[in-house]
Amino acid sequence: MSETAKIILVLFQLLTLASALLVTFSPNILYASISLLFAFLGVAIMFLYAGADFLAGVQVVVYIGGVTILVLFAIMLTSWMYQVKLRDSRGKLIVPLLLALFGLLPFLYQGAQHLASRVLRTVPPDFQTFAYSPKTNAVGEALLGNYLLPFEGITVLLLGALVGAVWLARPK
Amino acid sequence: MSFLDWATGLHGYLFVGTILATLGIIAVVYRRNSIGVLLGIELLLNAASINFIAFSKFRTAAIDGQIFALFIIIIAAAEAAVALAIILRLYRLRETIDAGEANLMRN
Amino acid sequence: MLSWMIFSPLIGMAAILAMPRNRPDMVRWAAVITTAVPLALGVMVFSQFDRSTAAMQFVEQVSWIAPFNIEYYVGIDGLSVPMVLLTVLLSFICIFASWNIENGVKGYFSMFLLLESAMLGVFCALDFFLFFVFWEVMLLPMYFLIGIWGGANKVYAATKFFLYTLAGSVLMLLVMLGMYFTTEPHTFNLLHLANLHPFSTLTMNLFGWQLPMDKVFFVALFIGFAIKVPIWPFHTWLPWAHVEAPTAVSVILAGVLLKMGTYGILRISYPILPSATLWAADAMAILGVISILYGAFCAMAQKDLKKLVAYSSVSHMGYVVLGMASLTTAGVNGAVLQMFNHGTSTAMLFLLVGVIYDRAHHRWIVKPDGSRGFGGIASVVPVYTGVMAIAVFASLGLPGLSGFISEALVFLGAFSVPRFQMYVIIGSLGIVLGAAYLLWMFMRVFLGPLNEEWSGLTDMNWRERFTLIPLTILVVVLGVYPMPVLKLMGTTVAKLLTSLT
Amino acid sequence: MVQNCIWIFSLPLIAFVLQASLGKKLPRQGDFISVIALLGSFLLALPIFLQVVSTGNISEAASFTWLSLPLPIPDSFLTSHPGISAPTFNLDIGILLNNPTAIMLGMVTFCCFLIHLFSTGYMKGEDRYNMFFAYISLFSAAMLGLVVSDNLFTFFMCWEVMGVCSYALIGFYYKKPSAINASIKAFMTTRVGDTCFFLGLMGLYIVFGTSNFSEIYQGLQGGFAEGKTILGISALSFIGFMIMMGTIGKSAQFPLQIWLPDAMEGPTPVSALIHAATMVSGGVFLLIRMFPILEAGHVLPIVAYVGAITAFLAAMVAVVQTDIKKVLAYSTISQLGYMVMGIGVGAFAAAFMHLITHALFKACLFLCSGSVIHAVHTQDMREMGALRTKMPLTFLSMLIATLAISGVPFFSGFVSKDRILGGALGYGMEHQVHMLIPILGFAAALLTAFYMFRLIYMTFCGSAKDEHKHTHAHEMPWNMVLPTLLLSGLSLSIWFAGPTGIHGLDPFEVHWFDNAVAAAQTQAGIALHHGDEHIAHTAHSLALVLSLILATAGILLATLTYLKHAISADAWKARLAPLHKVLVHKYYFDELYINVIIQRGLLVWNNLLARFDDRVVDRILVDGWKDISMAIKAFIGKFDDLVVDRIFVDGTGYVTAAGGWILRRFQTGRVQQYVILSLIGFSVAFMCLLAGPK
Incomplete structure (x- = not known):
């Protein structure tokens, strides 16, 4: 990868992180939802750079197109946030923050780095060809080949969720 | 090795994944608004996908990782739908979607 | 034959239990027939018994619990034949003696028959386990007979009797198991144990002390049997049991049950633990003499007729123990004869006390408050007085009646052992005291001016006379010519003593 | 035969x-x-x-x-000697x-x-x-x-059966409390004697293995019982002493004589039969049978002393008795004392003869007194008197018997008593230390004559004290008079030793008794130590003279006081008041035996023992176990309730409840808090994983 590509990737990673920060800490839920959108976009780009182009597309379609809009709808249907600004438990954030910084983060980070360094010791032979080859037909073959059973299972799940959501949200 | 190599390599992907996961958990835990909780969950799921994709590229160079990420995305969508339906129901019942109020399950 | 004799009462019992409740007379006659069967068998046994050998006769041996090689091993020899005859006779008589039991007639007679079969079992058992089983089975009916049909505080007496004897039999159980496990081919068979008797060499650890095994076994068995005899320190249950038991039960208790203890010692302790017997002979003699004197002294102080006779039984059984302890031919033969004679004479005494109790409903020679209980009733009930005189003089040891011969033999046997001579002289005081308390009782109750309160007494009816006639005949005949009974036991006692000396 | x-x-x-x-x-x-x-x-x-x-x-x-x-014989012995059964x-x-x-x-x-x-x-x-x-x-x-x-075994059996018959006959009038007391007293006293006799019998069996007389005699001669001892003392003296005790019991000798006077409660023929002729003499007969044992066991001196003392004491008491049968009872005891003394001093034949003669005239005396009592219906001599005219035949036979017993020549009593006294004197002269025996013997002879004639005079002679009784008195029918006459006839000396009864001086000497007894001695192998002839001869002649003098003196004294009333009996009674009182109370033997030994000693001891037996042995030793087990049961019950139940069981319940209460506080219902908790748990686990050992 060329240098500029790497820079673009880093930029998008920073975008993802910043939007993720906004999602968790912004007092207004609407802003949080929109920042979530951008976070998904950053993630899609990262997928792209990781050679998962089909997934990046799916990500964009499903997450950005679907889930975020769904969330916006939910916000509008529920708490007229204009009148009622849910008072976040601002004061109480100090404890989780500390916990995260000193408790969770160092260990997750150290674990990941340790894992990564061990993984990178052996680079798979067809690294290059895989990284930059289109994956759609591979995914298609895999879905209907090795992963036929989960594919079918997931369809049943979607059906269940669909029916459930409709029944749950029906008007009285 | 430079910062760029680091960031765009496996380490960068894992670093972003970790941060996203941590922020996701904090959101889930401390968001008063149940929709905020939902957002947190979405973040978490994406962090997982990042990891799958990263390892799919840097470790196995095989499609499996991506298949998993695909399934995560599908499930996340279904889950979001159902969750929002529950939130609407909650709102209709309790006139509020404050996660703290929904404590019927207490002792 | 023997098994028929032991278990025929049980068949009778079953028949009685099946009878309707409202027909007491039917139950009574059934009981009579049931006890008549062993009596007949007993007579057959007596006639067919071979007096010349000391071996077991009428033997029946069937393996009962194979893994622990416990056998149903039954047989009789010179030692058990007199006892069996006594049991069979007394049981038959006691059925008639308990003719006026009113409440729970079925229960009473079934318990009685169970008691009879248990007693016969004990006397015929040759397997230690079987012996112990019958010993325990015998306790049960006695407890109910005294506990339900007894006198004032009958429950106290019944419980005391039961627990006291049970404590004794616990010791016996321990010894039984001890013997079972120390013998090489684990066996309960008394005859094998007698041949092996390895216990004299072994020692056992008892609470840390290293004690010779046979002596420990002997002492334990002795305590178990002494409670039954009863010998001096363990006798306190006897007056209670007798005072509270109904007439027929106290006849059986005195006539047969007291002999179980001495029979047990002769059947088990003597042949199996000869060295321990020699060691303990002195102690037994001393205890015997103490029992004689203690029983006599206490008897003199009693105000209740039955208690007096009970204490006299303690005294008479003291003679048996003294005779046994002397380990001489005359002594042991005398002891076994005394067991038989005491059985008949005391049975008569208790039957007679029962007769007067049925009529006057009290037994006071002198009422507790000092006023006269009975007085001068001889003029009112002459026949009763006559038979009572015979009974009194028989147990007194008047020559010509059965009591004297056995006492004479016991003293002869004991006196021929140099170191027992002093005991015999002290024991002979027992004869004088025996005469004293019995005649003093006879005088206060029968002679002297008539106490008007009891002028209404009626003399004995034919049923009561029927119960007493056989015993009187036995007492007189055995007094004049004791050989029929002595011939039975002679050879067995000789063999027993050869194994001891 | x-x-x-x-x-x-x-x-x-x-x-x-x-x-x-x-x-x-x-x-x-x-x-x-x-x-x-x-x-x-x-x-x-x-x-x-x-x-x-x-x-x-x-x-x-x-x-x-x-x-x-x-007998227990090891089988090996039998097999090795097939012949012997x-x-x-x-x-x-x-x-x-x-x-x-x-x-x-x-x-x-x-x-x-x-x-x-x-x-x-x-x-x-x-x-x-x-x-x-x-x-x-x-x-x-x-x-x-x-x-x-x-043999001695059946001898003992008949001995005891006699005891029972005397018990039954003394207590014949069982309605009278005094009669039944007397009967039980008689039986118990003789029973004491019998038990000692029984022990002697046992001793015989040990020493000789048999109780047959002839075997015993042979055994003695064969030195069978030399070294044998019973309880340390020599076997023969033990047996001898015990047999003597038997006689003392049965023949009412010195220590055990209390029962005979009271035995008079029985009807008079009983007294005559049992307490004069037969039973009491049975005791002496035992001594005669067992004479060799007594001699070998050196028990004779004791026998002699017992006999002498009894004779004297009984005679003394007889003097003060007022009841006719009591007088005769004491005279019987006294005469028996004579016989025992006779055997004791070795005058075997004399004692045996006295036994026979005494039986006859004492029976006659009792029967006559029976007739008298039957006639006047009272036994108290003071109410009798002058019956001589009313009952001549009874008077005659009684007089003859009295003459016999008081030792007047021509009568059987004199023959036997004189020989006993002669033997006693000889014995006394030979063994100077035992001189007391003949002295007592002669004193008793004097007293016998005195009280017998006192009895005759008070009943038959003098004035009738009680008119009513006197008039009713009449002679008895033939079946009562004939026996007395026959018996008195036999009290003459001619049957035993010739008319005068004086040995040696009598022309028509009759010796059947002496040679019969001599033959008996050879059968029994009794070599009587004849001592030296000279002393024996002088003793006999001296005894003859002395007894004559004493007999006449006794009779004289009696006639003076009771017939002629020259000497006033009451005066002497007053003068010797203390002695009189003692005699009336029969030396307080009764009180000693009955009140002291029986009432205070035995009965108190019995009640004490019975109460001890009831209280201590029964209540404490046996029921004690019940109390102990009840105490243990209560303790265990309490312990079980308090400790086990309260602390352990309820405790755990309490702990769990508390735990539950604490934990409940965590179930706030808010999902987010659950996530936090799981996070904490996760991080802690993660830290342990990393910090754990590599």
Whole structure:
């Protein structure tokens, strides 16, 4: 990868992180939802750079197109946030923050780095060809080949969720 | 090795994944608004996908990782739908979607 | 034959239990027939018994619990034949003696028959386990007979009797198991144990002390049997049991049950633990003499007729123990004869006390408050007085009646052992005291001016006379010519003593 | 002859059985059965007696094994000696007919028959009339059994049966409390003596292995019992002493004489039969049978002393008695004392003769007193008097018997008593230290004469004290008078030693008794130490003179005080008041035995022991276990309730509840808090994983 590509990737990673920060800490839920959108976009780009182009597309379609809009709808249907600004438990954030910084983060980070360094010791032979080859037909073959059973299972799940959501949200 | 190599390599992907996961958990835990909780969950799921994709590229160079990420995305969508339906129901019942109020399950 | 004799009462019992409740007379006659069967068998046994050998006769041996090689091993020899005859006779008589039991007639007679079969079992058992089983089975009916049909505080007496004897039999159980496990081919068979008797060499650890095994076994068995005899320190249950038991039960208790203890010692302790017997002979003699004197002294102080006779039984059984302890031919033969004679004479005494109790409903020679209980009733009930005189003089040891011969033999046997001579002289005081308390009782109750309160007494009816006639005949005949009974036991006692000396 | 003995012995026994069973129903209540039975026995005994009188020697025996017990012999012994059958311990009983037996048979059957005849009259009209005859015929059977038995075992058996008969007969009027007390006192005292006799018998068995007389005699000669000891002392003296105790009990000698006077409660024929002629003399007969043992056991001196003391003491008390039968009772004790003394000093033949003569005249005395009592219905001499005219025949026989007993020549008493006193004097002269024995003997002789004549004068002579009784007195019918006359006839000395009865001076000397007894001694192998002839001869002649003087003195004194009233009895009584009081109370023996030993000693001890037995042994030792177990049960119950239940079980419940309460606080219902908690848990686990060992 060329240098500029790497820079673009880093930029998008920073975008993802910043939007993720906004999602968790912004007092207004609407802003949080929109920042979530951008976070998904950053993630899609990262997928792209990781050679998962089909997934990046799916990500964009499903997450950005679907889930975020769904969330916006939910916000509008529920708490007229204009009148009622849910008072976040601002004061109480100090404890989780500390916990995260000193408790969770160092260990997750150290674990990941340790894992990564061990993984990178052996680079798979067809690294290059895989990284930059289109994956759609591979995914298609895999879905209907090795992963036929989960594919079918997931369809049943979607059906269940669909029916459930409709029944749950029906008007009285 | 430079910062760029680091960031765009496996380490960068894992670093972003970790941060996203941590922020996701904090959101889930401390968001008063149940929709905020939902957002947190979405973040978490994406962090997982990042990891799958990263390892799919840097470790196995095989499609499996991506298949998993695909399934995560599908499930996340279904889950979001159902969750929002529950939130609407909650709102209709309790006139509020404050996660703290929904404590019927207490002792 | 023997098994028929032991278990025929049980068949009778079953028949009685099946009878309707409202027909007491039917139950009574059934009981009579049931006890008549062993009596007949007993007579057959007596006639067919071979007096010349000391071996077991009428033997029946069937393996009962194979893994622990416990056998149903039954047989009789010179030692058990007199006892069996006594049991069979007394049981038959006691059925008639308990003719006026009113409440729970079925229960009473079934318990009685169970008691009879248990007693016969004990006397015929040759397997230690079987012996112990019958010993325990015998306790049960006695407890109910005294506990339900007894006198004032009958429950106290019944419980005391039961627990006291049970404590004794616990010791016996321990010894039984001890013997079972120390013998090489684990066996309960008394005859094998007698041949092996390895216990004299072994020692056992008892609470840390290293004690010779046979002596420990002997002492334990002795305590178990002494409670039954009863010998001096363990006798306190006897007056209670007798005072509270109904007439027929106290006849059986005195006539047969007291002999179980001495029979047990002769059947088990003597042949199996000869060295321990020699060691303990002195102690037994001393205890015997103490029992004689203690029983006599206490008897003199009693105000209740039955208690007096009970204490006299303690005294008479003291003679048996003294005779046994002397380990001489005359002594042991005398002891076994005394067991038989005491059985008949005391049975008569208790039957007679029962007769007067049925009529006057009290037994006071002198009422507790000092006023006269009975007085001068001889003029009112002459026949009763006559038979009572015979009974009194028989147990007194008047020559010509059965009591004297056995006492004479016991003293002869004991006196021929140099170191027992002093005991015999002290024991002979027992004869004088025996005469004293019995005649003093006879005088206060029968002679002297008539106490008007009891002028209404009626003399004995034919049923009561029927119960007493056989015993009187036995007492007189055995007094004049004791050989029929002595011939039975002679050879067995000789063999027993050869194994001891 | 042995068959006769069996019949002599069993005839009265059969009479007893018949009488006891069907007595009531027979005419005259069956008294004729026993009288005829006794007559039969007498007639059977007569030839035996006559043979002894004529030939002076009879000796037959027959025995059978009554009891045999196999002795423990190891089987090895039997197999090695096939010939011998297993040895057994045999107890043989049978009949021994030798001179003493024959003489005794003669006397006993004769007396019993006469007394039976007498009692048919005396007891007429009494209730239980038939039982009376049953008892006396059983008694006669027992006495005869005792006389003929060849061993000490049956001797003892008959001895005790006699004791029971005397108990039954003394207590015949069982309605009178005094009678039954007397009967039980008699039985108990004799029982004490019998037990000692029994122990002596046991001793015999140990030493000789048998109780047969002839075997014992041979054993003694064969030095069978040399080294043997019982309880340390020599076996023979132990046996001798015990047998003497038996005699003391039965013949009412010194320590145990309290029962005989009270035995007078029984009807008079009983007193005559039992307490004069037969039973009490049975004791002396035992000494005669067992003389060799006594001699070998060196017990004779003790016997002599007992005899002498009894004779003297009893005579003293007889002097102050007012009841006619009591006087005779004490005189019997005194005469028995004489016999025992006679045996003690070795005058074996004299004692035996005195036994026979005394039986005859004492029986006569009792029967006469019986007639007197029957006539005046009282036993108190002070209410009698001048019966001489009313009852001449009874008076005559009583006078003859009194003369005999007080030792007047021409009468049998003199013959035997003089010989005893002679023997005693000889013994005294030989062993100076024992001089006391003859002195007591002679003193007793004086007293005997005195109280016997006192009795005669108070009853028959003088003035009638009680008119009413006097007028009613009348002579008895033939069946009561005849026996007394016959007995008094036999009290003459001619039957025993010639008319004058003085040895050596008498022309028509009769020696059947002496040679019969001499023959008996050779049979028994008794070598009587004759000491040196000279002393014996002088002693006899001196004794002859002395006894004559004393007898006349006694009679003189009695006539002076009671007939002529020259000496006032009351004055002497006042002067010797303390002695009189002691004598009246019979030396306080009764009080000593009855009140002290029985009442305060035995009965108190019995009540104490019975209470001890009830309280201590029963309550504490046995029921104590109940209390202990109750205490343990209560403790365990409490412990179980408090500790186990409260602390452990409820405790855990409490802890869990508390835990539950704490944990509940965490279930706030807010999902987010659950996530936090799981996060904390996750991080802690993660930290452990990383910090853990590599």
